[in-house]
Amino acid sequence: MTDERFDVQHLPDKSRYVLLDRGEDGTHDDEIGVEQYVDMTDAAERVLFHTVVSEEYSGQGLASTLVRAAVEDVIASGREIVPVCPYVAAWLPKHPEYAEHVVQPTAEHLAAVRAATR
Numbered sequence: 339m340t341d342e343r344f345d346v347q348h349l350p351d352k353s354r355y356v357l358l359d360r361g362e363d364g365t366h367d368d369e370i371g372v373e374q375y376v377d378m379t380d381a382a383e384r385v386l387f388h389t390v391v392s393e394e395y396s397g398q399g400l401a402s403t404l405v406r407a408a409v410e411d412v413i414a415s416g417r418e419i420v421p422v423c424p425y426v427a428a429w430l431p432k433h434p435e436y437a438e439h440v441v442q443p444t445a446e447h448l449a450a451v452r453a454a455t456r
Contacts, residue, residue: 344400346407353377353454355408357391357400370395373408373426376454377417383441384412385420387451405429413439420447 345358357371371391375384386408391401405426412419418441421427430440 344403346404348408348411355404355411357404359395371400371404373404373423375408375412376450378420378447378450382417383420383447384415384417385422385443385447385451386412386426387422387454389423389425401425402429406433409433409436409439422447422451 342364343360343362345360346355347358348355353375355373355375356369357373359368359370360366361368372388373386374388375386377384386405389401389405391404409419409426409430413436419426419430419436419439420441420443421430422443430436
């Protein structure tokens with residue numbers, strides 16, 4: 339996702355998507371948000387477990403922008419979405435166009451998140 343000021347980039351080596359503020363003049367690359375995930379090794383599933391946007395950017399719809407870009411990338415990569423993050427879990431029902439790509443979290447998914455965050 340790219341627009342004039344904000345950009346979402348996938349950093350697979352860090353298992354995250356980052357939301358960047360390029361500034362009004364397009365000369366900055368300030369990281370202002372993150373969507374963290376863990377990929378399941380025995381299934382084509384990506385567990386989205388943590389979404390955050392810097393407080394000074396709250397109320398601008400940027401968390402939604404970040405999650406939409408992450409969800410669309412997960413689908414494009416052929417994986418299913420596992421919404422463990424409360425924000426993602428609340429966001430997805432408001433966007434039924436993604437419903438067929440959602441897998442409900444299980445104990446195995448939660449264990450993978452715990453292992454990834456140690």
